[in-house]
Amino acid sequence: MAQTPSSMHQIAARVATQLPAVSLSEPFGDGCLVHKIFDKVFMLSLNLNGHAIINLKVQPEHGAMLRDFYPYIRAGWHMNKQHWILIFAEDNLKI
Structure with a gap:
């Protein structure tokens, strides 16, 4: 079941x-939007x-x-931990 996208x-x-x-x-199915440039995710x-x-x-x-600095940024989920970060939507996230 697809969820409404967050503001993040x-x-x-x-x-x-x-x-x-x-x-x-x-x-990967509904709800996982993949962005690529020249077929590179x-x-x-x-x-x-x-x-x-x-x-x-x-x-x-940059990832390290x-x-x-930010508690809502962690090593990438199911990705190479050196090259990917995981960003959680938090109330105090400043964009």
């Missing part, structure tokens, strides 16, 4: 779709156990820094 998902999608050559698909938006999350590909040093 909506903002991320708006920013991502402004990038050149972005394509969107749902290869860079972002997944989904709900996990009722929580809005985004898996985002980042440079390893972001995880150190």
